[in-house]
Amino acid sequence: xxxxxxxxxxxxxxxxxxxxxxxxxDSKVLDYYIVDPEWTVKRILIHxxxxxxxxEQRLAGNxxxxxxxxxxxxxxxxxxLLKHLERIDNDALKYVDMEDKDIHYVLSDGGERTSKASTIxxxxxxxxxxxxxxxxxxxxxxxxxxxxxxxxxxWGYQLKTN
Amino acid sequence: xxxxxVxxxxxxxxxxxxxxxxxxxDSKVLDYYLIDPEWTVKNIMIHxxxASHLYGQRLNGDPFSKFELKxxxxxxxxxxLLEHLERIDTQLVKNSNLDDGVITFMTSxxxxSAAASSIxxxxxxxxxxxxxxxxxxxxxxxxxxxxxxxxxxWSxxxxxxxxx
Numbered sequence: 001x002x003x004x005x006x007x008x009x010x011x012x013x014x015x016x017x018x019x020x021x022x023x024x025x026d027s028k029v030l031d032y033y034i035v036d037p038e039w040t041v042k043r044i045l046i047h048x049x050x051x052x053x054x055x056e057q058r059l060a061g062n063x064x065x066x067x068x069x070x071x072x073x074x075x076x077x078x079x080x081l082l083k084h085l086e087r088i089d090n091d092a093l094k095y096v097d098m099e100d101k102d103i104h105y106v107l108s109d110g111g112e113r114t115s116k117a118s119t120i121x122x123x124x125x126x127x128x129x130x131x132x133x134x135x136x137x138x139x140x141x142x143x144x145x146x147x148x149x150x151x152x153x154x155w156g157y158q159l160k161t162n
Numbered sequence: 163x164x165x166x167x168v169x170x171x172x173x174x175x176x177x178x179x180x181x182x183x184x185x186x187x188d189s190k191v192l193d194y195y196l197i198d199p200e201w202t203v204k205n206i207m208i209h210x211x212x213a214s215h216l217y218g219q220r221l222n223g224d225p226f227s228k229f230e231l232k233x234x235x236x237x238x239x240x241x242x243l244l245e246h247l248e249r250i251d252t253q254l255v256k257n258s259n260l261d262d263g264v265i266t267f268m269t270s271x272x273x274x275s276a277a278a279s280s281i282x283x284x285x286x287x288x289x290x291x292x293x294x295x296x297x298x299x300x301x302x303x304x305x306x307x308x309x310x311x312x313x314x315x316w317s318x319x320x321x322x323x324x325x326x
Contacts, residue, residue, distance in 0.1 A: 001165045002258050006283045034196075035301045096164050115319070122168040123315035126290055130310060133294035140197045141302060149291060154284035 004118070005096045007125045010157045012089035018132050019045065019082050021147045025139070027075040032142045034134070041138050046072065048131040049081045052088045055124040058105040059095045059117060066108075095121060166279075167258040169286045172318040174251035180293050181207060181244050183308050187300075189237035196299045203299050208234065210292045211243045211250070217285040218250040220267040221257045221278060257282060 022029065022041065030042035046069070053067040067084065071077050095117060104114045136147050150156070184191065184203065192204035212229040219226060229246075233239050262279045297308050311317070 001163065001167075002260060002262055002279045002282050004164045004166050004169070006277075006279045007166065007169065007287065010283065010287065034298055035304065035306075098164065100164055116168075118164045118168045119315060119319055121164050122172060125169065126172065126315050129287055129290045130294045130314075133291045134298060137196055137295060137298035141298075143197070145197075153291075154280060154287050158280060 004121055008093050008096055010154050011125050011128050013157050014152045015085045015128055017152055019078055023078045029139055029144055032138045034138050034141055041135055044131050044135050045081055048128050049084050051127055052124055055120050056088045056091050058103055058120050064106055166282055170255045170258045172315050173286050173289050175318050176313045177247045177289055179313055181240055185240045191300055191305055194299045194303045196302050203296050206292050206296050207243055210289050211246050213288055214250045214285055217281050218253055220265055220281050226268045
């Protein structure tokens with residue numbers, strides 16, 4: 001059986017690399033979006049981390065505590081997000097060796113749900129990959145072509161970290 | 163141990179669902195792109211299936227064969243791509259239960275080796291990333307029919323009654 005471990009390690013690496021790459025750009029890029037002004041680059045950066053935070057809480061069996069940021073409206077939010085991602089993504093790796101058990105949790109709207117650990121971990125990997133692509137798409141749309149997603153593939157991860 | 167099986171099954175489902183959703187739109191959307199005219203919706207759709215074809219060959223231990231399409235310039239190409247994806251992704255789900263070992267394969271640049279986990283993980287990641295780009299290109303032209311939230315892992319579980 002092929003483990004989810006490599007995709008979790010890749011996610012941790014790609015999150016750090018893409019967030020740091022965005023951090024190097026002019027801060028005005030944080031307000032860029034593809035078509036929906038609600039979904040700016042900054043909003044997607046925060047949303048990706050906030051969701052990962054809640055997924056990790058479910059895996060840990062903790063009660064839902066919303067992710068709080070000290071500087072959500074500042075360019076420095078990226079420093080905060082990088083620290084949160086490092087914590088969350090390292091913690092997520094711990095669960096890859098666990099039994100694929102049912103996990104019961106409370107949703108942000110107060111509802112309840114039970115999911116397999118494999119479902120939560122898989123959603124965590126998928127969710128961040130999809131939103132990293134959207135971040136780069138929003139930059140591309142505004143002619144900011146500094147980030148080439150091909151460099152952040154699984155092949156890219158293995159070449160850079162071996 | 164948590165395996166990649168759920169993500170492989172989700173990929174297979176999401177590929178079918180998104181390609182079918184694009185197929186329902188006006189065929190002119192196949193020429194839409196975000197910023198690079200080389201990367202139209204159609205080219206991204208072909209690229210995902212073509213890359214998966216290569217990754218699948220490597221995992222299956224099959225000899226190299228080029229990904230060929232009968233109607234690459236027609237909207238009918240989506241039917242072809244859906245058939246290819248079903249074949250490739252069905253086999254991939256079986257491969258998620260393989261023992262992880264090193265696979266040697268031929269590329270256009272000669273012989274290469276990679277762990278089965280690397281090829282499989284890249285395949286899953288690659289299609290997820292490019293599906294998001296397809297929808298971004300549509301969004302950019304005001305075609306908002308496809309909401310990616312409907313194609314996440316939660317939706318896969320809910321829509322296929324996987325007993326989560």
